[in-house]
Amino acid sequence: MNPTGEQTFCDLAMTEPAVSQRRAIAAATIGNALEFYDFITYTFFAIQIGRAFFPSQSPYGSLMLSLATFGAGFVTRPIGGIIIGAYSDRVGRRAAMTLSFTMMGGAVVAMALIPPYSMIGIAAPVLAIVARMVMGFSLGGEVGPTTAYLLEVAPVAKRGLTVAWQGASQMIASTMGGLVGFVLANVMKPAALDSYGWRIAFLLGAVTVPLGLWVRRGLPETLHAVEQAASAVSRAATRLGAARENSRIIILGLVILAYGTIRTYVTHYMTTFAQDTLHMPPGPAFAVAVVSSLAGLAGILYGGWLSDRIGRRPVMIWPNLLSLLITYPVFLWVVGARSPLALLTGIGLLSMVGSIPAGGFYVALAESLPKPIRGGAFATIYAVSIASFGGTCQLVVSWLIHVTGNPMAPAWYLLAAIAVGQIAMQMVPESAPVSRRHRMSAE
Numbered sequence: 254m255n256p257t258g259e260q261t262f263c264d265l266a267m268t269e270p271a272v273s274q275r276r277a278i279a280a281a282t283i284g285n286a287l288e289f290y291d292f293i294t295y296t297f298f299a300i301q302i303g304r305a306f307f308p309s310q311s312p313y314g315s316l317m318l319s320l321a322t323f324g325a326g327f328v329t330r331p332i333g334g335i336i337i338g339a340y341s342d343r344v345g346r347r348a349a350m351t352l353s354f355t356m357m358g359g360a361v362v363a364m365a366l367i368p369p370y371s372m373i374g375i376a377a378p379v380l381a382i383v384a385r386m387v388m389g390f391s392l393g394g395e396v397g398p399t400t401a402y403l404l405e406v407a408p409v410a411k412r413g414l415t416v417a418w419q420g421a422s423q424m425i426a427s428t429m430g431g432l433v434g435f436v437l438a439n440v441m442k443p444a445a446l447d448s449y450g451w452r453i454a455f456l457l458g459a460v461t462v463p464l465g466l467w468v469r470r471g472l473p474e475t476l477h478a479v480e481q482a483a484s485a486v487s488r489a490a491t492r493l494g495a496a497r498e499n500s501r502i503i504i505l506g507l508v509i510l511a512y513g514t515i516r517t518y519v520t521h522y523m524t525t526f527a528q529d530t531l532h533m534p535p536g537p538a539f540a541v542a543v544v545s546s547l548a549g550l551a552g553i554l555y556g557g558w559l560s561d562r563i564g565r566r567p568v569m570i571w572p573n574l575l576s577l578l579i580t581y582p583v584f585l586w587v588v589g590a591r592s593p594l595a596l597l598t599g600i601g602l603l604s605m606v607g608s609i610p611a612g613g614f615y616v617a618l619a620e621s622l623p624k625p626i627r628g629g630a631f632a633t634i635y636a637v638s639i640a641s642f643g644g645t646c647q648l649v650v651s652w653l654i655h656v657t658g659n660p661m662a663p664a665w666y667l668l669a670a671i672a673v674g675q676i677a678m679q680m681v682p683e684s685a686p687v688s689r690r691h692r693m694s695a696e
Contacts (some may be wrong), residue, residue: 273473277406280468281350282418282425285399287465288354289426291361291458292392295323295385296521297434297542298451299647300528305369305447306378312529313655320647322378326385327644330393330636337394338632341401342492342625347472349398349628354469356391358462360384365455393639397632404619404627405475409686410561413568416616417557424550424608427521431542433457434524438535446535476624495626502621503634505677509569509614510638512674516607518646519667520545523600525647530660537593544597548605556612564685565620568613569678576607577671584664607671610678620684642670 295302300312303319333353341349364384370377400419407415437450496503523545527538552572560568583599622630646666653662 274406274408277472278403278415278418280472281399281402281406282422284350284354284465284469285395285419286422286425286429287458287461288357288392288395289423290429290461291357291455292326292388293423293427293521294430294433294454294458295326295364296518296647297430297524297539298454299323299525301447301451302381305451306367306381308370313651317648317651318378320651322382322385324644324648325382326389326392327640329386329389330640330643331633332636333390333393333395334397334632334634334636335629337391338397338629338636339492340394341398341628341632342476345474345476346398346402346405346628347469347474349394350402350472351466351469353391353395353398354462354465357388357395358459358465360387360391361455361462362459364388365452365459389640393636394632396635397630398628400615400619400631401624401628402472402475404616405478405624406473412620413557413560413565413612413616413685414554415557416619417553417560417612420553420608420611420615421550421557423517424546424553427546428543428550430454431524431539431546435536435539435543438539443535492626492629495623496630499622499626499630502618502681503630505681506618506631506634507638508677509618509674509681510635511642512670512677513611513614514639514641514643515646515670516667516674518643519650519663520549520600520604520607522647522650522663523596526650526654526660526663527596529651530654531588531591531596533591533593533596537596540593541596541600544601545604548601549608552605552608553612556609557616558612559609560613560616560685564683565613565617566678566681566683569610569617569681570675572606572609573671573675573678576603576610577668577675579603579606580668580671581664584661588660610674614678614681617681617684621682 299319300315302322303315306322307315307318337349337353340352361384364381367377367380367384396419400416403416403419404412433454437446437453441450521542524538524542527533527541528535556568556572580603583603587595587599589595618634619627619631650663650666653666654660
C-alpha cells in the first residue's frame with residue numbers, strides 16, 4: 254500500500270503478476286481507444302457536420318468552417334496536457350485517466366444532441382465549438398498519463414510492445430469510427446446521413462462511457478511503484494528543473510510528434526479527400542479510413558515488438574526513410590487512377606510503413622523522461638505538437654488543394670513533414686534496455 258492506503262501495482266503484482274499486468278494493459282488500452290473514437294469521429298463526418306452547423310453558399314466554405322471547428326478541439330489540448338498531465342504526476346495515473354474520460358463522455362453526448370443551425374441559428378456552431386474544446390482538453394490530458402501507465406506496468410523486456418498499444422488504441426478507435434461511417438454511408442440515404450446519421454456515430458461513442466469508467470475503476474496505481482529499470486534519475490528538486498535537464502529529448506519529441514501528427518491527419522483526411530477532391534462515393538471514402546487504420550495498427554504493434562529486440566532507433570529511422578521514398582509515387586498512383594483499389598491499397602501501404610516508427614518512438618520518449626515528470630511532460634509534448642499541427646493540418650491541405658488546383662498537394666505537405674521527422678529521429682538517443690545490455694556486455 255502507498256502512504257494514502259491505495260493499492261498500487263507493486264502490491265497487486267506480488268499475488269497475480271501476469272494476470273494483473275494483462276488486465277491493466279487491456280483496461281488502459283480500451284479506455285484510450287474509446288476516448289479517441291469520440292474525438293476522431295468528427296474527422297470522418299466533417300462534410301456532414303459542416304452542412305448541419307455551418308450552412309454556406311459554397312460546399313468549400315461549409316467544409317472549411319467545419320474543419321476550423323475540428324481545429325478548435327486542438328486549441329485546448331495543451332492546456333489539458335499541462336493540467337491533467339501534472340495531476341497524474343502528483344496524484345496518480347488512474348485518477349487522471351478517469352478524469353479525462355469523464356470529461357470526454359460529457360462532451361461527446363453534447364456534440365450528438367446539439368440542434369442544427371436551421372433550428373437554433375448561431376448558437377449551433379457556438380455550442381459545437383465549445384463541445385470540441387472540452388473534447389480537446391480531455392484528450393490532451395489522456396495521452397501522457399496513459400503512456401506513462403503502460404510503460405510503468407509493462408515488463409522491462411516488453412516495454413516497446415506494451416507502450417505501442419497507446420498508439421495502437423488510436424488506430425483501433427479510427428477503425429471503429431471508419432467502420433461506423435462505412436456502415437452508415439451504405440445503409441442511409443445521403444440526406445439522412447447529413448441530417449442525423451453522423452449523430453448516431455457520436456451516440457455510439459457516448460454509450461461506451463460507462464464501459465470506459467468501469468474498466469478504469471479497478472486499475473492498480475503505478476505512480477508510487479519502484480521501476481525495475483528506470484530512466485535517468487533527475488537530480489532536479491522541481492518538475493521545472495527536471496524538464497530543463499531533459500530539454501533535448503523534449504524538443505526532439507515535439508518535432509517528431511509534429512511530423513507524426515501531420516502524417517496521421519493527412520491519412521484521416523483521405524475520407525474527405527476521396528469525396529471532395531477525387532469525387533468518390535461515401536462508401537469507398539469511409540472504407541479507406543478502415544483499411545488505413547488496420548494497416549497502421551499492424552505497423553505500430555510490429556514497430557513496438559521489433560524495438561524490444563533491436564532497439565528504438567533502428568525502428569524509427571529505417572522505416573521512416575522508406576516512407577519518405579514511397580509517398581510521392583503512391584500519391585501519383587492514387588490521384589491518377591482515382592479508383593477504390595488504388596485508394597485503399599496506396600493509403601493502406603503508406604499507413605502501415607509510416608506507423609512502424611511510432612512503435613519505437615512512443616516508448617523511446619517515455620523511457621527517456623524521468624518518472625516524476627513523465628505523465629505531464631509526455632502529455633504536454635504530445636498536446637503542443639497536436640495543437641500546432643493537428644488542428645491546422647486538414648485546413649492547410651484543403652487550402653493547398655483549393656489554391657493550387659492540384660490534388661497532389663497532400664503529398665507535398667506530408668513529404669516535408671517526413672523529412673523533418675527523419676532528421677529528428679536520427680538525433681534521438683537509444684533508450685532500449687536490450688541496447689544498454691549490449692553496450693555493457695561490449696564494455
